[in-house]
Amino acid sequence: MAGASRNGNGGLGTRALLWTLPVLLLTLYVVPFAGVISWSVTQPEVGFGQYWRILSGGDMTNVFLRTLRIAVVSTAITILVGFCLSYYWVMGSRLRQTILEVCIFIPFWISVLVRAFGWLIILRDNGLANGFLMATRLISEPLGTGRNEFAVIVGMVHFMVPFSVFPMATVMRKIDRRILLAAHGLGADPATVFRKIFLPLSMPGVFAAFVMVLVFSVGFFVTPAILGGGRVVMVAEAVFVQMFQTTNWGLGAAMSVVLLVLIGAIVGLAYRLLGLRSFVG
Amino acid sequence: MENHFKQDCLILLKDRLTQGSIDRRTFLTGLVALGALSAINGGPAKAAGGDLVVTNWGGDAVPAFKSAFTDGFGASSGLNVKIDGSGSTKGAMKAQFDSGTVRWDVCDADPGSTKSLGDAGMIEKVDYAIVDKGKVEEGFAYEYSIANYFFSYVIAYDASKFAGDPPKSWADFWDVKKYPGKRTMYKWMAGSLEAALMADGVPMDKLYPLDMDRAFAKLEELKPHIVSYWDSGAESQQLLRDGEVSMGLVWHTRANLVETDTNGAVSWTYAQGIMAPSGWTVIKGNPAGKDAAMKFIAYCQDPARQVVLLETLGSGPANPAAHALVPAKSKRLDCSSPENRALQVAMDMDWYAANSNKALERYLAMVAG
Amino acid sequence: MMFGRSRLGGVLAYLAAAFLLLPLAAVIPVSFTAKRFLSMPNGEWSLRHYRSLFEDGAWLSSIGTSVSIALMSSVLATALAIMFGLGLWLGRPRVGAFLVGFALLPMVVPPVTSAIILYFLLARLGLLDTIPGLVIGHAIMTMPFAVVAMLSAFAKLDRGLDMAARNLGASTGQSIFLVVLPNLKTGTLSAWFLTFMLSWEETTVTLFTSGVEVITLPKRIWDNLRLNVDPVIAAISVVMVVLTTVVIITRALARHRLSPSG
Numbered sequence: 028m029a030g031a032s033r034n035g036n037g038g039l040g041t042r043a044l045l046w047t048l049p050v051l052l053l054t055l056y057v058v059p060f061a062g063v064i065s066w067s068v069t070q071p072e073v074g075f076g077q078y079w080r081i082l083s084g085g086d087m088t089n090v091f092l093r094t095l096r097i098a099v100v101s102t103a104i105t106i107l108v109g110f111c112l113s114y115y116w117v118m119g120s121r122l123r124q125t126i127l128e129v130c131i132f133i134p135f136w137i138s139v140l141v142r143a144f145g146w147l148i149i150l151r152d153n154g155l156a157n158g159f160l161m162a163t164r165l166i167s168e169p170l171g172t173g174r175n176e177f178a179v180i181v182g183m184v185h186f187m188v189p190f191s192v193f194p195m196a197t198v199m200r201k202i203d204r205r206i207l208l209a210a211h212g213l214g215a216d217p218a219t220v221f222r223k224i225f226l227p228l229s230m231p232g233v234f235a236a237f238v239m240v241l242v243f244s245v246g247f248f249v250t251p252a253i254l255g256g257g258r259v260v261m262v263a264e265a266v267f268v269q270m271f272q273t274t275n276w277g278l279g280a281a282m283s284v285v286l287l288v289l290i291g292a293i294v295g296l297a298y299r300l301l302g303l304r305s306f307v308g
Numbered sequence: 309m310e311n312h313f314k315q316d317c318l319i320l321l322k323d324r325l326t327q328g329s330i331d332r333r334t335f336l337t338g339l340v341a342l343g344a345l346s347a348i349n350g351g352p353a354k355a356a357g358g359d360l361v362v363t364n365w366g367g368d369a370v371p372a373f374k375s376a377f378t379d380g381f382g383a384s385s386g387l388n389v390k391i392d393g394s395g396s397t398k399g400a401m402k403a404q405f406d407s408g409t410v411r412w413d414v415c416d417a418d419p420g421s422t423k424s425l426g427d428a429g430m431i432e433k434v435d436y437a438i439v440d441k442g443k444v445e446e447g448f449a450y451e452y453s454i455a456n457y458f459f460s461y462v463i464a465y466d467a468s469k470f471a472g473d474p475p476k477s478w479a480d481f482w483d484v485k486k487y488p489g490k491r492t493m494y495k496w497m498a499g500s501l502e503a504a505l506m507a508d509g510v511p512m513d514k515l516y517p518l519d520m521d522r523a524f525a526k527l528e529e530l531k532p533h534i535v536s537y538w539d540s541g542a543e544s545q546q547l548l549r550d551g552e553v554s555m556g557l558v559w560h561t562r563a564n565l566v567e568t569d570t571n572g573a574v575s576w577t578y579a580q581g582i583m584a585p586s587g588w589t590v591i592k593g594n595p596a597g598k599d600a601a602m603k604f605i606a607y608c609q610d611p612a613r614q615v616v617l618l619e620t621l622g623s624g625p626a627n628p629a630a631h632a633l634v635p636a637k638s639k640r641l642d643c644s645s646p647e648n649r650a651l652q653v654a655m656d657m658d659w660y661a662a663n664s665n666k667a668l669e670r671y672l673a674m675v676a677g
Numbered sequence: 678m679m680f681g682r683s684r685l686g687g688v689l690a691y692l693a694a695a696f697l698l699l700p701l702a703a704v705i706p707v708s709f710t711a712k713r714f715l716s717m718p719n720g721e722w723s724l725r726h727y728r729s730l731f732e733d734g735a736w737l738s739s740i741g742t743s744v745s746i747a748l749m750s751s752v753l754a755t756a757l758a759i760m761f762g763l764g765l766w767l768g769r770p771r772v773g774a775f776l777v778g779f780a781l782l783p784m785v786v787p788p789v790t791s792a793i794i795l796y797f798l799l800a801r802l803g804l805l806d807t808i809p810g811l812v813i814g815h816a817i818m819t820m821p822f823a824v825v826a827m828l829s830a831f832a833k834l835d836r837g838l839d840m841a842a843r844n845l846g847a848s849t850g851q852s853i854f855l856v857v858l859p860n861l862k863t864g865t866l867s868a869w870f871l872t873f874m875l876s877w878e879e880t881t882v883t884l885f886t887s888g889v890e891v892i893t894l895p896k897r898i899w900d901n902l903r904l905n906v907d908p909v910i911a912a913i914s915v916v917m918v919v920l921t922t923v924v925i926i927t928r929a930l931a932r933h934r935l936s937p938s939g
Contacts, residue, residue: 040849045764048757048820049776056783056817059794086673093676108693115690123687125929129922130694135874136917137704138910140898144707144715145700151552155702174536188697193867194829200863201833217683235829239822242784248881257495257537260676266787268672271399272496273665274425276793283790290785291778361889366900392888393900400885403793409800411888542906545714569714 063280070277077281087265087282094262095289097176097251098244101183105240106233108184109191113232116192117199134189143182143253150178150254174256182250187243191236198232234301238294245286262286359388360596360604364416366393367541372620373416377608384607387600398425401591405430413594413601419453419587420660426452427661432590438602443609443627445644450657453587456608457617458624458644460581460652461499464563466554467575476579478507481555482526484533489554491530492547495537497671498660499582500527502653503557506580516656520667524674537675548574560643561622581652583643585626618642701918708911715906726912735897736909743877743894746808750815751823751872757816758823758868759861763853766831767839777828784821791818792885799886806887814882819872826871830864 067077081087116127134142149155151173160166172178202225210220248267251259262282269279360381364373370393378389394400396415402425404410425431431452441449448455465475466489475487481503484491493500501518504526510519535552538544544558548566558566563576588608590601608614614625615633624644625631631645642648703717710716711723730736761780765773783791795814796805804810838860842852858865880895887896898910 038849041764041768043764044760045768045770045776047764048761048824049779051757052780052782052817052820055798055813056791056794057779059797060782060786060790062797063790063794086669086677089673089676108696111686111689112693115687119687119690120682121929121933123690125925127690127694128929129925130697132921132925133701133918134697136921137700137914138895138898139878139880140906141704141707141715141911141914142700144906145703148703148707148717149699153551185697185700188693190871193871194826197826197830197864197867198833201830231832232829235825235832238781239825242781246788248788252539253543256535257539258676260672263787263789265672267789268668270789270793271397273668274398274402275665276399276402279790283787286787287782287785363888370900390889394884394888394896399793403796403885407797407800409805411805542714546716549714549716569712 063276064284066276066279067281067284068277070280071275077277078285080278081281081285087278090260090262090265091285091289093259094245097180097183097259097261098241101180101187101244102237102240104180104184105187105191105244106237109188109236109240110195110229110233112188113192113195113199117196131189131192134185139186139249140253142185143250146178146182146185146254147173150181174254174258176255176259178254179247179251179259182254183244183247186247186250187240190243191240194235194239195229195232198235199229202228230301234297237297241293242290245290358596359390360385360413360600361390361392361411362414362416362604363392363394363396363412365395369393369416369621372617375620376613376616377604380613381604381607385600385603387596389604396589397421401425401589402430405591405593408593410591410593410595412591413596414604415589415591416456416586417453417589418660419448419450419455419585419589419657420664422453422587422589423450423657423661430592432592432594432598432601434588434590434605435598435602438599439606440609443611443629445626445628447654448585448587448626450587453589454605455585455626456588456605457614457621457626458583458585460560460578460583460624460643461494461503461557462560462563462576462578462581464548464556464558464566464574464576466548466551466573468573469554471575474575474577475555476577478503478580479509481557482507482530484530487555490535490552491533492536492538492544492553492556492558493530493534494544494557495539495672495675497664497668498584499557499655500671501667502582502655503580504530506653512580512653515653516659518659518663518667520663520670524670527671527674531674545569560641564622564641578643578648578651581643582655583624583649583652584655585657586623624648704911704914707908708915710908710911712908715908715911726908727916730909730912730916733909735892736894736913739892739894739897740913742808742891746811746815746891746893747873747876749808749812750819750876751869753812753816754820754823754872755827755865755869757820758827759858759865761824762827762831762861763857765828766834766857767849767853777824780824781821783817788818788881792882795882796886806890808891811883811887811891811893814886815876815879818879818882819875822875823868823872826868827861827864830861830867834860 068075081091112127112131115123116131119127137145147154151157152169152171154173156172157166157169160170161168207220207224210224211217215223245261246263247261248263251261252264266279266282269275269282362373362378364370370391373391378391381387382389392412396412396417398418398421401415401417404412422431426433433451434449434454436449439454444455463475463478463481465487467474469489470487475481480487481491501520501523502515504523505515505518506512508522508526536543536547538547538556538558541559541562544556544562545566547553548556548558549570560576560578560581563574566574567576588605590598594601609627611625611627611630611633614627614630617623618625618630618634618638618641622641624642626644631642634642634645639645643652706717707715708726709722709724710718711721711725765776770776795817799805799810799814802810804813834857838856839852842856847855878895880899883893883896884899887893894913
């Protein structure tokens with residue numbers, strides 16, 4: 028076996044490593060999922076009626092558009108904030124590293140429900156933030172920050188930032204600092220080194236974080252339900268309604284498929300744009 | 309039972325290994341998991357007569373069902389009665405039936421959902437040879453379910469502001485000039501269409517079949533004043549308690565808890581309330597068998613047990629004979645008593661069975677739009 | 678070293694960190710409320726929810742169940758992701774991109790749909806409402822995240838490492854265990870931690886595929902939600918936060934003592 032995989036494609040061992048996960052997933056998940064996909068064109072009757080309903084511009088189209096809008100905004104903010112945190116978690120001084128590490132790890136342990144309630148207490152009209160700003164006379168009446176799309180995005184970003192830090196920091200740790208120092212030694216100022224060398228080298232991590240966060244952002248359920256005042260209905264919740272309340276499983280399945288295609292298209296596009304040829308080996 | 313179950317898992321894993329549908333590593337992980345299982349799950353052994361799983365909506369309802377129904381039934385029947393609080397939604401019941409692995413014996417479910425599942429052949433008909441049709445309020449013994457308790461959609465309001473002239477109708481609820489402040493309504497629609505129609509002047513006895521266009525026009529009118537469409541009972545309480553809203557369409561059980569929690573700063577009324585039943589339901593192919601489930605339902609019809617549920621959960625008894633046993637301090641909570649029912653309208657579950665899917669989708673689009 | 682020292686960037690990072698801690702301003706007081714529902718204490722502070730956390734066996738046993746399921750499923754998911762990543766990295770198969778897309782499937786399908794899929798699967802395996810069943814379910818749900826984390830670690834792995842090891846006479850196995858894997862330590866730890874946390878919080882699949890015999894922490898919380906949100910969950914969050922902080926600071930101090938250059 029030794030050396031067999033040196034030129035790619037690989038020997039038996041490599042192939043076993045590669046195929047274990049896909050084969051398990053195929054038997055345990057994909058086969059039943061294929062059954063679900065079939066509902067989308069058979070329930071309640073055979074045809075593409077469910078897909079037409081999603082794409083024809085009615086209430087379901089609105090749910091998808093709203094989800095995409097919120098997902099794009101929250102993903103963009105999350106990646107920016109997460110990048111900034113990862114950079115100083117990896118490159119900062121010892122003290123900075125420790126302080127940031129504490130702040131990155133803490134939110135994981137606050138239950139999603141408690142967190143949503145915490146944001147509610149802070150953001151609502153009679154909440155802590157508006158109270159503070161009014162007491163300091165920065166504003167004269169509440170800003171309307173609670174129970175709407177703004178609150179939902181705040182809650183989502185807060186959930187996603189700590190997750191986004193991990194893939195980015197993993198990649199940043201692997202960046203050879205000698206390269207950075209060398210560039211600096213050759214006369215490039217820190218900003219140029221960052222832009223021309225550090226940023227491109229950290230892109231695989233940014234891409235991984237992007238994929239993860241994008242997927243999170245379309246799947247939110249509890250946070251929009253609590254912080255959105257019931258009005259911010261996103262795809263995950265709409266699928267819940269179809270699966271559990273109206274039991275229109277055909278529509279729920281069709282929505283899952285459309286979401287899958289949509290996410291696949293966005294991720295594929297980003298992959299092309301970033302030119303991450305090396306990412307999947 | 310533990311060992312038997314583990315052995316079963318081992319055989320299953322081994323089969324899969326030899327069939328080649330799982331690899332060795334998964335097999336080993338499975339072994340580890342089973343080993344850990346015995347360490348974690350050293351629970352009590354199964355009762356001699358087998359299990360009966362009753363499903364409800366969780367929280368306070370779990371201990372309430374325990375003291376009112378399941379402890380007593382377990383002792384008298386020899387069955388080991390367990391309560392699953394994960395919520396008997398329509399989708400969950402359908403999944404159990406479709407998968408061929410029904411885990412629940414008796415579900416506390418919405419009679420509208422039950423009827424549409426029943427028409428699709430998934431629900432056992434109530435066996436009125438075992439369950440007594442005479443022990444339930446007239447009109448609430450259905451084909452696929454039977455009322456087990458009642459609750460009402462009522463107006464709760466900020467009594468510190470409106471005590472002098474409290475709201476008495478849904479027209480008052482819609483009147484944001486006379487009763488200023490924000491509102492909250494139910495996110496899952498039930499009761500909201502009826503409230504809107506009454507606010508628009510439809511008499512209480514002429515509500516059904518609901519005029520959807522008219523109801524939605526009225527709901528749109530109030531929409532700018534709604535700060536939140538509540539999803540869970542806890543959320544409706546929080547909105548009233550913290551003064552985020554001055555009035556809400558909420559369950560009477562919740563309204564009552566807020567009233568206690570706030571020492572009367574929030575109060576509520578049955579005026580034009582919408583009284584709804586919850587029903588016992590048995591999915592076809594339930595593990596303990598149809599008869600055991602029906603016997604459990606019959607057992608719960610006992611008036612004294614229903615009063616226990618009223619005292620613990622605040623829900624109105626399904627058996628009319630129970631009202632006489634309700635102590636004076638709990639009379640107000642008894643939403644199905646003749647005095648309180650006179651103020652309210654009963655929800656027509658057949659209308660919901662036939663129309664709720666379309667109506668709910670339209671309602672959610674309105675809420676989100 | 679001149680990187681990571683920018684004044685402006687540092688301020689931005691601290692602002693972001695403060696944002697992450699902000700909910701604690703509400704969560705900590707809420708855990709001390711004297712009321713039986715989530716609320717600010719408003720002057721009435723109480724330890725009752727901490728007491729019920731430590732005295733009520735049900736909460737502790739759910740925490741134990743959640744931890745064991747999260748441990749098993751995260752190790753399983755991470756191990757599978759490492760194998761998959763190694764296979765991709767060593768084999769460089771032509772269908773690589775396709776296989777990655779395939780592996781990410783359970784993460785893109787809405788969790789509610791996955792819950793129904795897994796209900797049907799576990800029903801067939803006879804593993805509904807059991808710990809092995811939940812471990813399988815959680816491993817499937819979290820595995821894609823481990824794959825993403827591992828792939829980003831592999832993306833930065835120097836191919837020269839494997840070559841060099843082989844040229845020095847190492848077998849594939851030796852190269853993997855002695856050279857490749859040690860270089861993936863942070864990636865592996867990230868993948869494990871992320872999947873652990875995702876399993877710890879997993880609600881949708883758990884609610885649907887368990888209920889009577891196995892009760893995880895989110896399941897217990899959710900049971901309470903429909904009718905009443907118990908402030909014990911705020912107390913649990915605060916205890917976890919304190920533990921995390923203590924661990925990280927102790928570790929940082931220990932590291933500091935070991936390397937005086939600090």
